[in-house]
Amino acid sequence: MDAIILQILNGLDKGSAYALIALGLTLIFGTLGVVNFAHGALFMIGAFCAVTFSKILHSSYTVIDETKTDFLGNPLKVDMTYVEKWFGNAAGGTILDWAVPLSILFAIPVMIIIGFVMERGLIKHFYTRPHADQILVTFGLAIVLQELIKYFYGANPIPTGAPEMFRGSFDFGALLGFDANTIIYPYWRLVYFVFSAVIIGAVFSFLRFTTFGMVVRAGMADRETVGLLGININKRFTLMFGMAAAVAGLAGVMYAPINSPNYHMGMDFLVLSFVVVVVGGMGSLPGAVLAGFLLGILESFASMNEIKSILPGIDQIIIYLVAIIILLTRPRGLMGRKGVMEE
Amino acid sequence: MLGLNKKDSVLLLVVTLLAICAPFILNPFPTGSAMAQFNAGYPDLMQRFVIFGIFAIGFNILFGLTGYLSFGHAAFLGVGSYSAVWMFKLLSMNIIPAITLSVLVAGVFALLIGYVSLRRSGIYFAILTLAFAQMSFNLAYSVLTPITNGETGLQLALDDPRILDAAPANAGSLPYPSLFGFEMSDTYIMSAGAWQFQFSVGYYVCAIVLLVSFYLAMRLFRSPFGMMLRAIKSNQQRMNYTGLNARPYALAAFVISGMYAGLAGGLMASMDPLAGAERMQWTASGEVVLMTILGGAGTLIGPVLGAGFIKYFENIFSKINDNILHQWFAFMPDGIEDIMVTIVHPFIGKGWHLTLGILFMLVVTFLPGGLVEGGQRIGRLFRRRKTGRNDNADSTDSTKKPAE
Numbered sequence: 001m002d003a004i005i006l007q008i009l010n011g012l013d014k015g016s017a018y019a020l021i022a023l024g025l026t027l028i029f030g031t032l033g034v035v036n037f038a039h040g041a042l043f044m045i046g047a048f049c050a051v052t053f054s055k056i057l058h059s060s061y062t063v064i065d066e067t068k069t070d071f072l073g074n075p076l077k078v079d080m081t082y083v084e085k086w087f088g089n090a091a092g093g094t095i096l097d098w099a100v101p102l103s104i105l106f107a108i109p110v111m112i113i114i115g116f117v118m119e120r121g122l123i124k125h126f127y128t129r130p131h132a133d134q135i136l137v138t139f140g141l142a143i144v145l146q147e148l149i150k151y152f153y154g155a156n157p158i159p160t161g162a163p164e165m166f167r168g169s170f171d172f173g174a175l176l177g178f179d180a181n182t183i184i185y186p187y188w189r190l191v192y193f194v195f196s197a198v199i200i201g202a203v204f205s206f207l208r209f210t211t212f213g214m215v216v217r218a219g220m221a222d223r224e225t226v227g228l229l230g231i232n233i234n235k236r237f238t239l240m241f242g243m244a245a246a247v248a249g250l251a252g253v254m255y256a257p258i259n260s261p262n263y264h265m266g267m268d269f270l271v272l273s274f275v276v277v278v279v280g281g282m283g284s285l286p287g288a289v290l291a292g293f294l295l296g297i298l299e300s301f302a303s304m305n306e307i308k309s310i311l312p313g314i315d316q317i318i319i320y321l322v323a324i325i326i327l328l329t330r331p332r333g334l335m336g337r338k339g340v341m342e343e
Numbered sequence: 344m345l346g347l348n349k350k351d352s353v354l355l356l357v358v359t360l361l362a363i364c365a366p367f368i369l370n371p372f373p374t375g376s377a378m379a380q381f382n383a384g385y386p387d388l389m390q391r392f393v394i395f396g397i398f399a400i401g402f403n404i405l406f407g408l409t410g411y412l413s414f415g416h417a418a419f420l421g422v423g424s425y426s427a428v429w430m431f432k433l434l435s436m437n438i439i440p441a442i443t444l445s446v447l448v449a450g451v452f453a454l455l456i457g458y459v460s461l462r463r464s465g466i467y468f469a470i471l472t473l474a475f476a477q478m479s480f481n482l483a484y485s486v487l488t489p490i491t492n493g494e495t496g497l498q499l500a501l502d503d504p505r506i507l508d509a510a511p512a513n514a515g516s517l518p519y520p521s522l523f524g525f526e527m528s529d530t531y532i533m534s535a536g537a538w539q540f541q542f543s544v545g546y547y548v549c550a551i552v553l554l555v556s557f558y559l560a561m562r563l564f565r566s567p568f569g570m571m572l573r574a575i576k577s578n579q580q581r582m583n584y585t586g587l588n589a590r591p592y593a594l595a596a597f598v599i600s601g602m603y604a605g606l607a608g609g610l611m612a613s614m615d616p617l618a619g620a621e622r623m624q625w626t627a628s629g630e631v632v633l634m635t636i637l638g639g640a641g642t643l644i645g646p647v648l649g650a651g652f653i654k655y656f657e658n659i660f661s662k663i664n665d666n667i668l669h670q671w672f673a674f675m676p677d678g679i680e681d682i683m684v685t686i687v688h689p690f691i692g693k694g695w696h697l698t699l700g701i702l703f704m705l706v707v708t709f710l711p712g713g714l715v716e717g718g719q720r721i722g723r724l725f726r727r728r729k730t731g732r733n734d735n736a737d738s739t740d741s742t743k744k745p746a747e
Contacts, residue, residue, distance in 0.1 A: 035466055125708065131466055132412045136636055137707040139629065143700030151689045151697065271473060271625060278470045313486030320474035320481075327463060327471060 002182040013189040015296020016196035020251035021273040022288035024244035031237045037138035040270025041145035046252025047261035053103035115245025150263040157260035162188045275323045281336025362550040373537030386543030392651045393549040399634045399646030401603020407641035410576035415476025419449040419601040421623030423608025428618045435507035442609040449605020457597035483620035496619030639713030660695040
């Protein structure tokens, strides 16, 4: 039992990332009808927002500290960050420590702007083109974004730490009444799961309970009629694109401590997220979330040693295998609606 | 000629001439001159032009004719490479059995994947083929290591059986792939003045294979079968209503294009007898998509042009460094020179993929027909000017011919 719970927990963090990216993909697809291959790149840019923000916070100047001396007796030169200077040592230190969660504030406007520019500058011209063209142009864009990040940040992963408070792991099993030391779980992964649950909840309630969300849902169902009612649906859809970009970016920001950001992480996640979207059902938001968590957990179960000894290599292919089986038996995916993306 | 109409015969002749003279054409600058780095006339690169050309021709049979976008074609290339290297290890260093096996294995593999994937179309088809290719890639890296040799890649070894071959004369070194005694790596170097031309056996073998596959693709494009494939692209539903089942045709196209990919893989292994799993990765599949679109999907010559274009600039761009840029911009004032070098710097050397990505986006956005359409537009521009001078009749120009 504890082994099963451990695997479910292990699957949650990857599942959360899949779910968030797939949610954004589905939002874009459902509203604008565009297949966005550059969505993984947005996830990666989010992670690099965290890197950039903590770099900005850590920008420093050199002061001569009179109280300390080096071994020759000269006053010691100390790097002093501006944050510590402005906020004092204690508060400044805390801010530096919390760089990654704080970069959410930085990432949201950046990602929304990037989303806007992408939609207005490029994707707008592809609404009437075939899906193949949309795939191709966003694929090209993904290459460009990836290479730009590689140019500015280098090819090596950049370690970005979580706040001191959430480093290390804790005994989750003891909380649930299992024996001690059976379920050890890192703090940050739990944080990531809770965070993504909050984001998913926020997106859903935004669509459900606000007038704006209602108009968007109406537009997803029948774009033309909403337009005839005198509502500028395109403007709202552009905003939704920005929002989807922000969701992917936030998923990336918080993922930075789990996996050091590198320039190809977007592509790695993109392929799987597409599989997730297709499994969940093209155009279905709950389906995307459900399939994201489901596939994340399945993946972690398949990497158990007991299962690998029966079916070697299953952990490498399980997601694709499930996708193939689902596409062939339930062509619309788990929760796909009729008439969406059917030729 | 050979069952082709006049226009196609001319095209085939031009391609043949280009292929034969490639060592001259691609080597326009004398060795040792400053421009010598733009020469592409050395065997390794020319072989890559031709092999990726074959790969792209095959991909185009599927994508260009039927409109099914496969994002997993590199899997067939990888499978072809593995089978060829195994043939070298077990049977003989002659490339004929190796290439035959790689085409057959890739064909069977394509039949299996195609049978499943073609149940769906559009984006679902792309995802399915991607999933299959990624599965093969992951398996080749992990469980299938006894067959694929995992991350190291499959290589020849001294103690391989090679049952058909006689014991090599020099027992200490690895044998080379050959065709009835002609070793693939044999190169004849001809010096003419300051120029140096290299004629490699491997390149000419590849070129002959390219010409044959180009000819076959040409026949396929003009055949009733090719018309059926185009019908799938233009309106599958209408095709179904006329009582024709589209699936067998699409499957046949898929298998044929898989066999082309296997052929390319086999040739690749024949030129350099090793095979690695990274050839099956989805970025490799993406590359052949780029080549085909860049050259012009659905046209005969487009994919070959695209493959040559990408491979040439990949090679050349990655060689340019800051020093060379400084030489180029030396005529400018110092400050501007430095600024120019800084601006161009991200696009060269290792930044080649950035240039490729931008170029690709531009082509998809403004020139959906690729390089071929670009050429046609320029040609039409000139023709219109000429007719405009004679009289104003331009009725023949306004009827756009479909890109061929």
